[in-house]
Amino acid sequence: MKKTKYAYSLLTLLLFVLIAPNQVMGQAFVSPSNKWFIDDCSVSFFNGEIDCDTKSYWFEDTLTIDATVYYELRTNDPEPVFEVGAYYREEGGVVFMKMDDNSEEFAIYDFNLEVDDLFLIDDSNNSVELEVLSIDSVTLISGERRKRLEMADALSPNRTTYWIEGVGSASSPMNPIYTFSFDIWVELNCFHQDEMVEWQLGDCMLTHSEEVMVPEEAIICFPNPATDEVHFLHRGRQAVDRVAIFNLDGRAVAETVLQGGQPLSVRELSKGLYAVTVIFEDGAVGRTKFVKQ
Known part of the structure; x- marks a missing residue:
């Protein structure tokens, strides 16, 4: 009997080793291992230019509020273009955010969604309803695969963005309620995990928040x-x-x-x-x- 159990355990381990490289493994968004470099952008309607300034965001200390443990969001940006939460937590693939100590938490991501599912992000002052158009996966720079959801504005399905599990939205990743703002917006530049660049859409470099980001030769x-x-x-x-x-x-x-x-x-x-x-x-x-x- 012991030999049978031992053989079964070996077989299970072998199957896991063979299958694991092809699996899309769930990864935490709310983790001190993660860091985001994000562009705050705006359109200048006077001269047709886009000004962007890169800021960084990361999770650091934990805080317990009403017996619930949250990570505190840190940033080098003293005045984010859009509101971001003070506290975040994640449970079963769903990410929750609290604006401050006194506000109610609300869900900003659910990586368990299926195609055609609707997902409402609502902070009581603003809201957006998203629809899942498709689901596939992407490969990070390290070779790890992550689940990716194509998300659309439920009221205007041709306005889309992508969510990557553990990375977040390509648009307004720290608060996707502002995903489809056009004249002023926030977009992911690059994502780091354990100090390594894992996903990159732009330059992973910080700029001073008061600098003019469009040089003369722009x-x-x-x-x-x-x-x-x-x-x-x-x-x-x-x-x-x-x-x-x-x-x-x-x-x-x-x-x-x-x-x-x-x-x-x-x-x-x-x-x-x-x-x-x-x-x-x-x-x-x-x-x-x-x-x-």
Whole structure:
């Protein structure tokens, strides 16, 4: 009998070793191992530029409130563009947030959702209802796979973003109630786990909150927000040669050669925020962003 149990245990362990690399393992969002570099962005309607400033967020100390243990959110940003919570906790794949000591907690993520499920984020002052469009997985830089949910505004399904388990939303990750704000918004730049970059959509570098983030040689993208087409112009008046557009998931959705200052059609793109890589005729590379309405 003991030999049978021993053999069964070995078989179970062997199956786990063989299957585990292909599994998508659940990971904690609320963890002191995690750190986020996040861009606060806004559109300047006067000159068509997007100004972004990178801030960092992480969890540190724990605090017990009414017998419930929360992690405290830390940031180098003295005045976040949108409200973030003071305290967070996670239970069974659901992430809860408290704005302060006296407020009620509310759920901001549920990684147990299935396709077509609805999820309401409501802090009593603001709310957004999201719908799960699809579920797949992504591979982090370390090779680990994470569950990914494509989330849409339930009232306007062509406005979408992605949630990655343990990483959060590509838009407003620390408080996704503001996911679909367009003139001012927050987006994930990169995610660190145990001091290692695991997911990257932009530069993982901090900038001082009072610096002007658009230098003189910046690319001008207009109109911004755009509906049908966008123009790209460099303040040095260099001619643009090629343009590649990426969605928030890092996938190229358009790439073309531009001649004679012609605009780029964005009519077929879904509404949302896009990153742009511009290559000039002299080989120089620039980057900017725009919002498709």
